Amino acid sequence: MWLFENNKPRTRRPAIQLKVKTLLNRIQHFVGFVFREIRLCEAGASLWIDIHIEAHAAMPGRCAQCRKAAPSYDRLPQRIWDFVPLWGIPTRLLYPPRRVDCPIHGIGVEFLPWSAGKRPVSIPMMLFLAQWARRLSWRETARVFHTSWEAVYRSVDWLVQWGLAHRVLVGVEAIGIDEIHWGRGKGAASFLTLIYQIDTHCRRLLWLGPRRTQATLRQGFATLGPEVIRGLRFVCSDMWKPYLAVIAAKAGHALHILDRFHITSHLNEALDQVRRTECRQLKGRPRAVRLKRMRWKLLRRGSRVRGRAKTKLYGLLQSKLATGRAWMLKESFYAFWNYRSVTWAAAFLSVWTERALRSRIEPMRKVARMLRAHEELILNWFRAKGEVSTGATEGLNNKIRVVTRRSYGFRTYHAMETALYHNLGQLPEPELTHRFC
Ligand SMILES: [Zn+2]
Incomplete structure (x- = not known):
């Protein structure tokens, strides 16, 4: 008792x-x-x-x-x-x-x-808020736990800074370099450069910086440090010139790969440009109906378009519109990625680009010229097959979009940077006896 x-x-x-x-x-x-x-x-x-x-x-x-x-x-x-x-x-x-x-x-x-210093929030509370802030938006986290958006932001920031200071970059053999659009503007300031680790055993965000210039990427490489750069075996990137230059200068020893994800996006962009131009030209004419509400159906892989959309797509292909022909070119390129031998892949590339160059569709010709100019780097994709997680860049890129679009109430670049490291950096955390979620 x-x-x-x-x-x-x-x-x-x-x-x-x-x-x-x-x-x-x-x-x-x-x-x-x-x-x-x-x-x-x-x-x-x-x-x-x-x-x-x-x-x-x-x-x-x-x-x-x-x-x-x-x-x-x-x-x-x-x-x-x-x-x-x-x-x-x-x-x-x-x-x-x-x-x-x-x-x-x-x-x-x-x-x-x-x-932690003069902070008014205790370390367990900062960890608690930061761990929840991966599942909820910052605003929701603040509302649910009766605190302010600022308190959540500062907690996540503290955890990210701790993680960056304590992370160990060993065994990084493959990296992917990517750029994403951020913000509303179209200028150079509204792009970000991202460096991912894309080894098969570990995929994470390693670094991000504002703009997409040579200076940005140089800064990224400098942050990773000479030891990490020396240990690289594969570098995947887009055909963006400033990146190509820095990779050649700083990581020339690694196999440089122009990866599938970026090439596919170039083809899709070209196709979309053809559709937009044709839409404008046909405005008001009966044939314009064929292009109406077709954007996503065209960009999708042909095998994934079904039902009524498929019938509409066939109609477009038979109409001899430039959009239909551009779609055929885009679609036939998928076969390229199935080759195992570099020689056969090279032969396919040569035939495909020949066809595209004769197509008289300027955006597709532009892609073909670009592919020809970077043939060796593209064929490296086949040389690295199996050693690099080739879908990783696309997967991480999609996750980045989810994070940047979620309503975090980002007001500044730093807040957005913090959220990306927090969600995709796989940073270490201080050990606490208790995990909150
Ligand atoms: Zn002392």
């Missing part, structure tokens, strides 16, 4: 206190500190929990820089940190930090295992 120990009936409050303390000690113990008191506070309509922390009586404070025990110097006023909400009730940690006198580092605030 634990309620009546010492022959004295206990009030309800100490009993609850004991249970919460047990819970906290079990899942969130801070070495050198104890949970002194846990109070449920009420003021008006608001309800919150205060957890008062106390230094362990037998353990001296530790220097924040070297973590070694040091004699106490004085005590600062009480500080308050946001803590993980218990039962959905906002919870705070309260503690008056000591200053210690370290023989090496002098007088300074003691090491507090739950605190």
Whole structure:
């Protein structure tokens, strides 16, 4: 009968206190500190929990820089940190930090295992928010856990910075370089350069930077460091000239591959351009009906177009419109990727580009000229088959779009950068006894 120990009936409050303390000690113990008191506070309509922390009586404070025990110097006023909400009730940690006198580092605030510098949010709470912020948007995370968007952003930022500082870049043999459009403008400033690791055993975002110039990629390579660059065996990229130049100069020892995903996008863009031009030319004429609402049907692989859309597509092909002919060219290129031998792939490429160059469809001719100019780099795709995860760039590119489109309420480049590293960087996290989700 634990309620009546010492022959004295206990009030309800100490009993609850004991249970919460047990819970906290079990899942969130801070070495050198104890949970002194846990109070449920009420003021008006608001309800919150205060957890008062106390230094362990037998353990001296530790220097924040070297973590070694040091004699106490004085005590600062009480500080308050946001803590993980218990039962959905906002919870705070309260503690008056000591200053210690370290023989090496002098007088300074003691090491507090739950605190990161002057941040008002405790480390467990930052991890809690950041882990949820991978599943919910930042705005939703803030709303669900009664905090601000800023608090969520800062928590994710802290975790990303920690992860970038602690990640180890070993065994990176294959990278993919990609550019994506970001923002509303069409200028150079609204592009980003991304570097992925695309080894079969690990696919992740390694780096991103603003714009898509030579300087951007050089900066990316510099961040990865000379050792990573030296260890590269494969580099996949688009036919974007500034990238080609930097890859040739900095990673000439690796096999440079122009990958399938980028070539397919060039073909699709060319086809779309043909359709748009033809739409404009046919405006108002009866034949224009054939091109109406055809955009996605055309860009899709032919084998995946079914039902009524398929009938419409056949109608377009028989109409001898340039869009139909361009579609045939795009579609026939898929066969290229099925070759095993480099020689046969080269033969196919030569026949296909010949056909495209004779087609009198300028956007398709442009693609054909581009493919011819980079033939060797394209054929490298067959030389690296099986060693590089060839679908990885496309997969990561799609994920990036999901993240940049999700309503994070990004206001700045840095917020968007943070969200991308957080979701796709596979960064290490500080070890905590408890995972929140
Ligand atoms: Zn020290």
